[in-house]
Amino acid sequence: MSAIIEVSGVAKTFRQPKRLPGMGGALRSLFSRQFTEVRAVQDVSFTIAPGEAVGYLGPNGAGKSTMIKMMTGILVPSAGTLSVLGREPHAHRMTNAAEIGVVFGQRSQLWWDLPVRDSFDLHRHIYEVPEARFAENLAFLTSMLGMADYLDRPVRQLSLGQRMRAEIAMALLHDPKILFLDEPTIGLDVVAKDAVRKFLARINRERGTTIILTTHDLQDIEEICPRLIMVDDGKLLFDGELPRLRSALGSRRRLRLEFGTDPGPINLTTARLVTDDGAAKHFLLDSEDTSILDVLTELGNGYDLKDVTLEEPAIEEVIRTFYQSKPQLAATTP
Amino acid sequence: MLRTVILMRELVRMYIRTKVEYPGAMVLGWVSQFVSYGAVYTAIALIIARFGMLGGWTWSDMAMLLSVHLLTYSVGASFSFTQFREMEDLVRQGTMDAILVKPIGTWLYMVFSGFNIGYAGHVVLAVGLMAWAITQVDVAWSLPTVLFLVATLVSGAMVVCALMTMIGATALVWVRSRHLYSIFFGFWELARYPITIFPLPIQVLLLAVVPMGFISTVPVAVLLGKPVPLLGDFAGLACLLAGPVMAGLAMLHWRWCLRNYQGAGG
Ligand SMILES: Nc1ncnc2c1ncn2[C@@H]1O[C@H](COP(=O)(O)OP(=O)(O)OP(=O)(O)O)[C@@H](O)[C@H]1O
Ligand SMILES: [Mg+2]
Numbered sequence: 001m002s003a004i005i006e007v008s009g010v011a012k013t014f015r016q017p018k019r020l021p022g023m024g025g026a027l028r029s030l031f032s033r034q035f036t037e038v039r040a041v042q043d044v045s046f047t048i049a050p051g052e053a054v055g056y057l058g059p060n061g062a063g064k065s066t067m068i069k070m071m072t073g074i075l076v077p078s079a080g081t082l083s084v085l086g087r088e089p090h091a092h093r094m095t096n097a098a099e100i101g102v103v104f105g106q107r108s109q110l111w112w113d114l115p116v117r118d119s120f121d122l123h124r125h126i127y128e129v130p131e132a133r134f135a136e137n138l139a140f141l142t143s144m145l146g147m148a149d150y151l152d153r154p155v156r157q158l159s160l161g162q163r164m165r166a167e168i169a170m171a172l173l174h175d176p177k178i179l180f181l182d183e184p185t186i187g188l189d190v191v192a193k194d195a196v197r198k199f200l201a202r203i204n205r206e207r208g209t210t211i212i213l214t215t216h217d218l219q220d221i222e223e224i225c226p227r228l229i230m231v232d233d234g235k236l237l238f239d240g241e242l243p244r245l246r247s248a249l250g251s252r253r254r255l256r257l258e259f260g261t262d263p264g265p266i267n268l269t270t271a272r273l274v275t276d277d278g279a280a281k282h283f284l285l286d287s288e289d290t291s292i293l294d295v296l297t298e299l300g301n302g303y304d305l306k307d308v309t310l311e312e313p314a315i316e317e318v319i320r321t322f323y324q325s326k327p328q329l330a331a332t333t334p
Numbered sequence: 335m336l337r338t339v340i341l342m343r344e345l346v347r348m349y350i351r352t353k354v355e356y357p358g359a360m361v362l363g364w365v366s367q368f369v370s371y372g373a374v375y376t377a378i379a380l381i382i383a384r385f386g387m388l389g390g391w392t393w394s395d396m397a398m399l400l401s402v403h404l405l406t407y408s409v410g411a412s413f414s415f416t417q418f419r420e421m422e423d424l425v426r427q428g429t430m431d432a433i434l435v436k437p438i439g440t441w442l443y444m445v446f447s448g449f450n451i452g453y454a455g456h457v458v459l460a461v462g463l464m465a466w467a468i469t470q471v472d473v474a475w476s477l478p479t480v481l482f483l484v485a486t487l488v489s490g491a492m493v494v495c496a497l498m499t500m501i502g503a504t505a506l507v508w509v510r511s512r513h514l515y516s517i518f519f520g521f522w523e524l525a526r527y528p529i530t531i532f533p534l535p536i537q538v539l540l541l542a543v544v545p546m547g548f549i550s551t552v553p554v555a556v557l558l559g560k561p562v563p564l565l566g567d568f569a570g571l572a573c574l575l576a577g578p579v580m581a582g583l584a585m586l587h588w589r590w591c592l593r594n595y596q597g598a599g600g
Contacts, residue, residue, distance in 0.1 A: 014596055069597060074434045076593060090593075098437035109432045113352040125344045126438050128337065154355075 003047040003083075004178060004210055005071065010080035011234075012041040012066050040066040042234040043080070050177070053204045053211040055221030058231040059323070064214035067231075068182045071212070072102050085177060098127060101171030101209075105183035109167060110155040116166045117151050120173060127174035134173065141169040144199060161192030168196065172203065179203070181213040185220055197223040218319065232323065245322065254311040255283040255295060260304035270295045341438065345446035353451065364455035371459055375400060378526075389531035394470035395558055401464035403526050403550035406487055408456030410494025410549070417448035418502025422512050425505050426598050434595075441499070441588060473557060485574055486553035492577030493549050496584035503584075503591040509598070521546040529555065530563060537563050541572075548576035 015035040041063040048054055056064050069075040070082055073089035073096045082089060089096045103109075110119040124134045142148050145165040150158055158166065164184065171179060184200070185193045201224045204211045215221065221228055221242065228245060230238040238245055255271055262278040270290050271283035283295070292310055299305070353360050378400070382393045391399065421444075424430040433443055473479060497518055505511040521539065525546040529537055540547035541564055553573040555562050562569035 016596075069431060072435050074431050075595065075597060093434065094437045094439070097435050100435070102432070102435040104428065104432060107428045107432060111348060111352065113355045114348065118348060118351070122344055122348055125341050126436055 002049075004050045004052075004085060005046075005048040005212075006081075006083040007047070007067075007071070008045045008081045010041060010044050010067075010070065010077045010082055011039070012063070012070060012075060013078045014038040014040055039234050041070070041077075041231075044231065044234075044236045045080075046229055046236065046239050048210065048212065050210055051204070051208045052227060053201070053225045054213075054227045054229055055225035056212060056214040056229050056231065057216075057218070057221060057319075058214075058237075059216075061233075062231045063234040064231065065182050068102075068180050068212070068214060072100060072180055073097065098174070099177050101174070101176035101179045103167050103171045103179070103181040103184050105164070105181070105186040108155065108163065109170060110163065112156050113154055115152045115154055116147070116158070119155070119166075120170060123170055123173050129174050133175070137173050137175070141172060144202070145169055145195070161188050161195075164188060164192065164196065165199075168199070172209070175207075176209065178210040178212065181211070183214055183216070185215060185217055193217070193219075200224050230319075230322070238322065253285040255285055255292065256307075256309045256311070257281050257283065257299075257305060258307040258309075260306050263303050266299070268295060268298050270298050338442070342442070342446045345443070346449045349447055349449055350451055360452065363452050367452075367455040368459060371404065371456070374526075375463075389528040390560065391528050391558075394467055395554075395560075397463055397467040398471050398558070399528070399550055399554045400526060401460050401467055402483075402487065402490070402554050404456055404460035405464065406490030406549040407494055407522065408453040408460060409487070410491035411498065412450045412453040412457075413445050413491075414495045414498035414502070416450045416452070417444045418498045418505075419512060419515060420448070421502040421505040422510055425509050425595075428598055430506070430595070431597055434592075440592065444502075471558060473559075479557065482570070482574075483553075483557060486548075486556075489574055489577030490549035490553065493545060493580045496577070496580035497544065497546075499584045500587050503588045506591040506595045517544065518546075522549075525550045527551065528560070530561065534563075541565065545576055545580065548573055 015037055040061075044063075044067065056067065058064050066075065070077050071084055071089055073084075073093035076090045084096055085099055087096055110116060111122070120138060123129075124131075129137070142151060145168070147162070147165060147169060150162050150166075155163060155166070168181070168184065171181075179200075181200075185196055188196065197220060200211060200213070203209050204224065211224065213220065213224065226241055228238065228240065228242055229236065230245075257280070259279045259281075265276070266273065266281065268283070270287075271285055273281060274284050275282040285295070292308065296305075296308070378388075378396060379393060382388050382396060386392075388396060421430075424433070433440055436443060468475070498515075501511050501514045501518065504514065521544045524532065524536065524540060529540060529547055529551045532540070537547075541552070552562055552565070552569055556570045556573060565572050
C-alpha cells in the first residue's frame with residue numbers, strides 16, 4: 001500500500017532573536033541579527049501507510065509537537081520533504097486541513113462559552129459535512145463516547161475528561177483520513193484515559209482512520225498503536241513494533257529462582273546473576289533465544305528448587321534502558 | 335463564495351451568542367463608549383466655543399471630521415481590533431495552531447469569529463453626529479460628493495483594518511505586538527484634528543508612515559475644500575487609494591508572517 005505520510009530528512013530549527021538584558025537591550029535585540037537556534041527536529045524520516053496507528057514517543061522537548069505541527073501544515077520545515085496525502089502540508093494547508101483531524105490535548109478547539117453542540121454545528125459548516133452524514137456521525141460519536149448528557153452544556157462547565165472526549169469527537173465529525181493527536185490523554189484520570197484509548201483503537205480498527213498520536217504515557221501506545229516511533233533531542237531513535245524494541249534491547253527478561261535452602265553461589269552461562277538474596281536469586285536473561293528450560297537444564301537437578309518466575313520487562317523499563325543505551329542502538333534502527 | 339458567506343454568518347452568530355451570555359457587560363460597554371466619546375467631543379466643542387475656530391475649522395466642520403473619524407474607525411475596528419489585539423495570546427497559548435488546522439482562510443476566520451458588535455454604540459453615535467453635520471457644513475451636496483464621502487469612508491475603514499491586521503500579524507513572528515497598538519492609537523487621536531494644525535514632521539507621519547490621516551482629516555478637508563499639505567490636488571485620489579493600497583500591503587505582510595510563524599513551544 002502506498003504511503004499516506006512520507007517524511008524524509010525533515011528538520012525544524014527555531015530561530016529566536018537573542019534577548020539582550022535591559023531596556024536598551026530589548027531595543028537593540030529588535031535590530032540585531034543575532035539569533036539563538038533551537039534544533040527541534042533533526043533529519044527525521046519515516047513513512048506511514050493508510051490505516052496505521054502510530055505512537056510518537058519521546059521525553060519533553062524531543063520535538064514531538066513540532067513534528068505534528070509540520071505534518072498538519074502549521075509550521076514550515078527548515079529542511080527535508082514532507083508529504084501528507086500526497087501534498088506538501090504547509091503549501092496546501094487548507095486542502096490538507098479538510099482531510100485531517102487534529103486534537104491538541106493542551107488546548108481546546110471548542111467555543112468556551114457555548115454548548116458543545118454549537119461548536120459541532122460550526123464545524124459542520126467549516127468542513128462542509130453533508131447534513132445526513134453529520135447527523136449520523138454525531139449520533140455514533142455521542143453514543144460511543146457517552147456525551148449525551150453534556151452535549152447541551154457550555155464547554156466551560158465540562159470536566160477535562162468530558163471536554164477531551166468532545167474534542168476528539170469534533171475532530172472526527174468530518175470523517176478525516178488521518179487523525180493527529182498531540183497528547184490526547186494528558187491530565188485525564190485512569191477511567192477517562194481508558195475510555196479514550198478504547199475509543200481511538202476502535203476508530204482505527206473499524207473506520208480505518210490513520211492515527212498518529214504523541215504521548216508520554218506508554219500505555220497509550222500499548223493499547224492503541226502497534227507501531228512506535230521514538231524520538232529524543234529531535235532525532236529519530238527507533239521506528240518499529242513494540243516487541244521488536246524489546247528484542248532489540250536484548251529483552252532482559254528477569255528470572256527469579258527460589259530455593260528451599262540457600263544453595264550458595266551459582267554461576268550459569270545462560271543467565272546472569274544480578275541479585276543474590278541467598279535462597280532467592282535473580283537472573284537476567286540477556287538473550288532472547290534463551291528459554292527457561294535452557295536455564296533449568298544448565299542448573300541441573302542437584303538443587304532444592306521451589307519456585308520459578310519469569311518476568312517480562314515492563315515497557316517503562318524497556319524505554320528507560322533504551323534512552324540510556326541509545327548511542328549503540330541507533331545503528332539497529334531501520 | 336456562497337459557502338464563505340454562510341460561514342461568515344455562522345461565525346458572527348456564534349460570536350454574538352457568546353456575548354449575549356454576558357448581557358450586562360455588553361450594555362455597560364456601550365454606555366461607557368457613549369460617555370467617553372461624549373466627554374472628548376464636549377472638550378473639543380468647548381475649545382472651539384472659546385476660540386471660535388480650530389485651525390480654520392468651525393464647529394460644524396469639526397463635527398463632520400469627528401463623525402467621519404469615529405465611523406471609519408468603528409467600522410474598521412469592528413472587523414479587526416479586538417480580534418488582532420488577542421493575537422498575541424492566541425500565539426502564546428497555541429490557540430492559533432488550532433485555527434491554522436481549519437480548512438478556512440485564517441484571516442477570515444479571525445475577523446468573523448470575533449466580529450465585534452460592541453462597536454454598534456460607536457456607529458450610532460457617529461451616524462447621528464454625521465447626519466447633523468451634513469446639514470450644517472458648507473458643501474454643495476451632489477451625487478459625486480456623496481459618492482466620494484461613501485468611498486472614502488470605505489477606504490478609511492480599510493486603512494484602520496489593514497493597520498490592525500499588520501500589527502496582529504506581527505505577533506505571529508514576534509509573539510509580542512500589543513504595544514504597537516499604542517502607536518496606532520497615538521496617531522488615531524491626532525487624526526481627530528485638522529492636519530494643518532500640526533508641524534511638518536507629524537504631517538508626514540500621518541500621511542506616509544502611519545497613514546491615519548486618510549481615515550478622517552484628509553477626506554473631510556477635501557470634501558470641505560480646505561487645503562491639504564504635501565498632497566495638494568492629489569489629496570482626493572490619495573484618499574480613495576489609501577484603503578486598497580494598505581489592504582494590499584497588509585495582505586503581503588500577513589502572508590509573510592504566516593510563513594514565518596513559529597508558534598509557541600509545547
Ligand atoms: N516557537 C518556538 N520557538 C523556539 N523554540 C521552540 C518553539 N517551539 C518549540 N521549541 C523548542 O523545540 C524543542 C521541541 O519542542 P516540542 O514542543 O516539539 O517538544 P515536545 O516533544 O512536544 O515536548 P513536550 O513533551 O514537552 O510537549 C524544544 O526544545 C522547544 O523548546
Ligand atoms: Mg509537545
